[in-house]
Amino acid sequence: MVKITDVARRAGVSPSTVSYALSGKRPISEETRQRVEAAVRELGYRPHAGARALAGRRSNVLALVVPLRTGIHVPTVMGFAVSVVTTARRHDHDVLLLTQEEGEDGLHRVADTALVDALIVMDVQLDDPRLPLLRALELPSVLIGFPADPSGLTCVDLDFRAAGEACVEHLARLGHRSVALVGSPPEVYVRQTAFAHSVVQGFTTAADRNGMSSTVHPCEPGTAHETAERLLREQPALTGVVVHNEPLLEPLLDAFEHLGLRVPTDLSLTAICPDEVAESARVPITSVAVPSAEVGARAVELLVRKLDGAVVAESTLLAPWITERGSTGRRTVV
Amino acid sequence: MVKITDVARRAGVSPSTVSYALSGKRPISEETRQRVEAAVRELGYRPHAGARALAGRRSNVLALVVPLRTGIHVPTVMGFAVSVVTTARRHDHDVLLLTQEEGEDGLHRVADTALVDALIVMDVQLDDPRLPLLRALELPSVLIGFPADPSGLTCVDLDFRAAGEACVEHLARLGHRSVALVGSPPEVYVRQTAFAHSVVQGFTTAADRNGMSSTVHPCEPGTAHETAERLLREQPALTGVVVHNEPLLEPLLDAFEHLGLRVPTDLSLTAICPDEVAESARVPITSVAVPSAEVGARAVELLVRKLDGAVVAESTLLAPWITERGSTGRRTVV
DNA sequence: CTGAAAGCGCTAACAG
DNA sequence: CTGTTAGCGCTTTCAG
Numbered sequence: 001m002v003k004i005t006d007v008a009r010r011a012g013v014s015p016s017t018v019s020y021a022l023s024g025k026r027p028i029s030e031e032t033r034q035r036v037e038a039a040v041r042e043l044g045y046r047p048h049a050g051a052r053a054l055a056g057r058r059s060n061v062l063a064l065v066v067p068l069r070t071g072i073h074v075p076t077v078m079g080f081a082v083s084v085v086t087t088a089r090r091h092d093h094d095v096l097l098l099t100q101e102e103g104e105d106g107l108h109r110v111a112d113t114a115l116v117d118a119l120i121v122m123d124v125q126l127d128d129p130r131l132p133l134l135r136a137l138e139l140p141s142v143l144i145g146f147p148a149d150p151s152g153l154t155c156v157d158l159d160f161r162a163a164g165e166a167c168v169e170h171l172a173r174l175g176h177r178s179v180a181l182v183g184s185p186p187e188v189y190v191r192q193t194a195f196a197h198s199v200v201q202g203f204t205t206a207a208d209r210n211g212m213s214s215t216v217h218p219c220e221p222g223t224a225h226e227t228a229e230r231l232l233r234e235q236p237a238l239t240g241v242v243v244h245n246e247p248l249l250e251p252l253l254d255a256f257e258h259l260g261l262r263v264p265t266d267l268s269l270t271a272i273c274p275d276e277v278a279e280s281a282r283v284p285i286t287s288v289a290v291p292s293a294e295v296g297a298r299a300v301e302l303l304v305r306k307l308d309g310a311v312v313a314e315s316t317l318l319a320p321w322i323t324e325r326g327s328t329g330r331r332t333v334v
Numbered sequence: 335m336v337k338i339t340d341v342a343r344r345a346g347v348s349p350s351t352v353s354y355a356l357s358g359k360r361p362i363s364e365e366t367r368q369r370v371e372a373a374v375r376e377l378g379y380r381p382h383a384g385a386r387a388l389a390g391r392r393s394n395v396l397a398l399v400v401p402l403r404t405g406i407h408v409p410t411v412m413g414f415a416v417s418v419v420t421t422a423r424r425h426d427h428d429v430l431l432l433t434q435e436e437g438e439d440g441l442h443r444v445a446d447t448a449l450v451d452a453l454i455v456m457d458v459q460l461d462d463p464r465l466p467l468l469r470a471l472e473l474p475s476v477l478i479g480f481p482a483d484p485s486g487l488t489c490v491d492l493d494f495r496a497a498g499e500a501c502v503e504h505l506a507r508l509g510h511r512s513v514a515l516v517g518s519p520p521e522v523y524v525r526q527t528a529f530a531h532s533v534v535q536g537f538t539t540a541a542d543r544n545g546m547s548s549t550v551h552p553c554e555p556g557t558a559h560e561t562a563e564r565l566l567r568e569q570p571a572l573t574g575v576v577v578h579n580e581p582l583l584e585p586l587l588d589a590f591e592h593l594g595l596r597v598p599t600d601l602s603l604t605a606i607c608p609d610e611v612a613e614s615a616r617v618p619i620t621s622v623a624v625p626s627a628e629v630g631a632r633a634v635e636l637l638v639r640k641l642d643g644a645v646v647a648e649s650t651l652l653a654p655w656i657t658e659r660g661s662t663g664r665r666t667v668v
Numbered sequence: 669c670t671g672a673a674a675g676c677g678c679t680a681a682c683a684g
Numbered sequence: 685c686t687g688t689t690a691g692c693g694c695t696t697t698c699a700g
Contacts, residue, residue, distance in 0.1 A: 014687045019679055026680095046446035050387030051677035054692045059384060061449075068416060074409040082402060085433050094449065097398070097431045099419050112380040113504070114335075115395075115428065128439075222614055239672055254588070280556055299694060348671045353695055360696095362670060385693035388676045650700055 002043045012037035015182040022047070030132040053114065062088055063116040065098045065107070066122030069183040073246040076292050077122065077273055080144070083296030084120060092305045093117075104133050111139045114227060118303045120144065124155070126192040140306035142299045146315065152304065155317040156298045160195040160272070163288040163320035164202025167242040167270040170322055172210040172284065175270060175331035176240035179207055179214050180231050182252060183244050186218040199244050199272060213237070223249030228259055240333050243285075250281050253327075264329035275323070284325035291318060336377045341422050345373035355482070356381070371396030387448065396422055396637060397450040399441070401430045401457030405519040407580040409609025411456065412464055414478070417630030418454060425638045427451075439465050445473045451585050452637045454478065458489070460526040474640035476633045479528040480649065488640065490632045493531040494606070496653035497622040499602040501576040504656055506544040506619065509665035510574035510602060511587040513541055513548050514565050516586060519577050521551040533606060547571070562593055573665050577605040579621075584615050587661075600662035618659035625652060 008015045013032060019313045020026045021036040026044055041046070053059040064084050066077055085095045093164075098106050100123065107130060110116045117139065121130065124145035135152050136140050143155045164181070171179055180205045183189070184196045200216055207214035215235055218225050226250070231238055241256075243249050249271055252262060263283050271278055271287040278287035295318065302312050342349045347366060355370040362370075372472070387393040390506055398418050400411055401462070419429045430450055432440050434457065440588035441464060444450045451473065455464065457569050458479035460469045468475050469486050477489045498515070505513055515537045518530045534550055549569055553561050561582070565572055575590075577583050583605055587597060595601045605621040612621035629652065638644050 001677090004679095005677080015677090015678075016688080017686060020686090025681085027685065032686080044446070047447040048388065048677050050384045051692090052447075052679080054382065054386030054388050054694085055677075055679040057679090057692075061430070066416075075413050078408050078412050081431065082400075082433055085431050086435070089436065093429045096395070096442070097415065097419050097429045099416055101420070102423065109380065110428070112378070113383040113386075115383040116440040184460060222616075250585075282556075320600065335693090339693080349694080350672080350696075351670060354670090357695085361669065361690090366670080382693050385676090386695080388678085389693075389695040391676075571693095 001048075002045045004045070004047065006043055007036065007039045007045045009273075010043060011035040012266075057114075058307075059115060059117055060092060061094045061096050061116045062300070063098050063107070063110050063119045065102075065121045066117065067098060067100045068189070069187075070125065070276070071188040071316050072123060073273075075277075076246070076290060077272065079298045080122065080292040083293040087297040087300040091300065093122045093300075093304070098317055104130055105108055107133055107137070110138050111149065118142075120303065124194050126147055126194050127198060140303060140312055141212045142303050144295060146157060147194060147199070150315055152314075154312055154314060154316075156295055156302060157195060157318065158288075158295065159317040159320055160198035161202035162206075162317070163272050164199040164242070164244075165206040166202075166288050166320045166322050167272065168206035168210065168212070168214075168240075170324075170328065171240035171242075171268055172206070172212060172271060174240075174268060174328060177212050177331070178235055178237040179203075179212055179240040179242065180235055180238055181216045181217060181242045181244065181263050182227060182248060185220050185245070189218050192203060195246070203242060206309055219245055221245075221247045221249055221263070222251075224248055224255040225258070228252060228255035232259065232261075239266070240268045240328075241270070243269065243273070246271075246273045246277050249277060249285065253281060253283060253285075265332065267327035270322075272326055278323070278325060281327075283327050286323065286325045286328040288320045288322045291321075294318060306327075335382075336379045338379070338381065340377055341370065341373045341379045343641045344377060345369040351463040354471070358453040358492055382522050391448075393448060394426060395428045395430050395450045396634070397432050397441070397453045399434060399445050399453065399455045401434045401520075402527070403434065403457065405522040406457065407607075409490060409611075410580070410624060413608065414456065414626040416628045416632055421634040423630040425634065427634075434588050438464055440472070441467055445471050452476075452641055453635050458528050459598075460527075460528050460531060474637055476637050476640075478629060478633060480532070481528060484649055488636055488646055488650075490629055490636060491529065491652065492622075492629065493654055494532035494537075494625055494650040495536035495650070497606050498533040498576070499540040499652045500536075500549075500656050501606065502537055502540035502544065502546070504604060504658075504662065505574035505576070505602055506540070506546065508574075508602060508662060511546050511665070512535075512569055512571040513546055513574040513576065514569060514572055515548070515550045515576045515578065516582060517550060517552045518562060518563075519554050519579070523552050529658065530557050530578070537576060547631045553579055554580055555579075556572075556585075559583055559592070560624075562586060564587035566593065566595075567635075572601070574662075575604070576595075576601045577603065577607070580605075580607045583607060583619065585609060587615060587617055587619075595663075598661050599666065601666070602662035604656075604662055612657070612659060615661075620657065621661040622654045622656045622657045628652060 119141035453475035612619040
C-alpha cells in the first residue's frame, strides 16, 4: 500500500505538505503542488479512508435509510437512491445503505461509531418515532417528507399538497365537477405516511374550493376493476380521476375502458407519479411528476451544506409541475 | 465521545483487555468480561469505525454495485440489495452503495482507500470489462451472474439455463409442441448480459431435445400487443409461451386474451420472474422463481467466508424451482 | 489470564 | 509558503 509518506518522499516534501496540497486547506506554491500531484499520480496514491476519518473526524460517508414497507413504489425509491449516490459522489461522499428495519438502533450505531457524517431518512411518517433521535443526534440529517412537526429538522419533498391541488385545478379548468382520488393502499394511510396525507388534503381542499363533489379511495394493488366499478356506482356523475398509486395506473385505465368509458373522452385521468410511469402508459397520462432525482439531489446538497456549517432552510418544498398528456380533456356534457 | 480508555478505566482493566473482551480474540476470565461488558453498557461505548479500520485493517463494510441500465427489473434489483444489506448486518458488516456508472474507477477507489473489505457486483456481462480488475484486486469479490469465463472468480446466481429448460420441460410434459420465448429487451442481449443468454440457451436446448418448434423474441416494454400478434402470426400452432420479462407479463396476458386466446385453456404461459410478480398477476402464473433474496444472502455469505480466509466454490448455481399456478394446462388438441 | 506500548495512516495545530 | 510533531481511537504484538 502506498501511503502519504511515500508520496512525500518522492515529491521531496513533508507529509503535511502532501496533505495540504491535496485538500487545498492552505496555500501551496504552484511548483510544489505540481511535484506532489505528479508523485501522487506516479505512485497511484489514495488516502486510507479509515486513517483519514480518524484524523480528520470526517468519514465522507452519508447514510441513506430506505423504506421496505409495502405500498411504496419500488422504482421510485430506487430512483431516489441512485440520485443520492450520484449527487453524493459529486460532493466527494459515499453512501451507506441502511434499511428501515434497523430502525433507531441502526441510526444510533452508524452515528456513534462515526461510520457516517450525516443521515438521509426516507418514508417519514407524520409522527415518526425516529424524530426525537434525529433532533438529538449531533449528526446533521435530512428527511425526505414532512412529519407533523418539522421544527428543528431539515425536510425536502415534492409539495404533495400542492400536487393534489394542481390535479384538481386542472380538472376544474376543463369543466369537471365530480372527481375522485384513487390513493395509496390503506396501510400507507394507517401508518400516517406524510405524503399520502398531503395529497388527500390538497385534493379535498381544491375540490371544495371549486364546489366539486369528491371522494377519496385508498386502494390495494390488484383491485383496479373493483375500484373502477365502485367509483362509478358511488359517484355516477364522475368525470375526473386523480390517481396517486403507480401500480394501479395502467390497470385502472384498462378497467374504465372495459366498463365502456373512453379516456379522455368520457373520463379524464390525472396522476401523481414519476414521469416515466406517466409517459409509458398505454394512454400517456397527464401528471404531476414525482421528481425523485431532484429530491435526492436536493437532499444531498442540503446535507453537504450543513456539513460545511451552513444554516439551511428547515423545509424545502418542490413546486408541483403538471404535464398535460393525452389522458385529460374537457368534460363533454351529455 | 466515549472511547476504549474510558471503558478500561471504568472496568479497572487495560484498553487491550477491553478490546480482547469485545472481540473474543483471546481468553478473558469470566469475571473480567462481566466487568468490561457492564462498563460498555453503562457508558454506551461504540468503537470508532475509522480507528478500528485503521488499526484492524478491516472496515467491516462491503461494496454493492447496482446496475442502472435499462431493461433490468428494478424491484428485483432492490429486493436483492435489501437482502444483501440484511444478511451483511447479520454478519456485522455494513453496505456501501455504488452505481454501475462509477465503473472500474469506483471499484478501484473503494478498494484502494480500504473503504470496503470486499465487493459484490451485479449485472455481470459475458465479457464484463471489470473482470480483469476483479481478478487482480486483492479484495475478495462475488459476482451475481456468470461471465463467459468465470475462472478465478466467485459467482452466484439462479441457474438461468436450467430455469429456461424447466419451463420448456413443464410445457412438454403438458403436451405442448410449439413454444415461444418472450425475452428481455434487445439491449439486454446486445450488451451480453449473462443471464439473458442462459435462458435462451436453456429454452432452445430443451425445445430441441423435445422436438418442439420454438422461437425467441427479445421484447421492448410496452410492446405486448404487437408481440402477441407477431407470435401468433409467425407460429400459428403456438400453445406455450415462456416469459422472461417482468413488465411485459401482465400486458401479454391481456393481449392474448384480447386476441381471443384464453389462458390456460388455449395458451399456457410460464414465466421466469420473482414469485411476487407471478402471484400477483391477474391469472397467477406458473413460474420459475428468481430468488433475489436467496442470491443476495448467498453472495454475502460467500464473501464473509472468503474474508475469513476460506476457499469457496467458484460457482454457485441455484437450482430452479417451478411453481405451478393457474396459467399452464394440458394442450387441448383442436 | 492481563498489561504496556508500538503503531495503523492521516490531519492539523504549532512553529518557523 | 513549508516542516515538525502530536495525536485521532483502536488492535496487536511483546512481555509477564
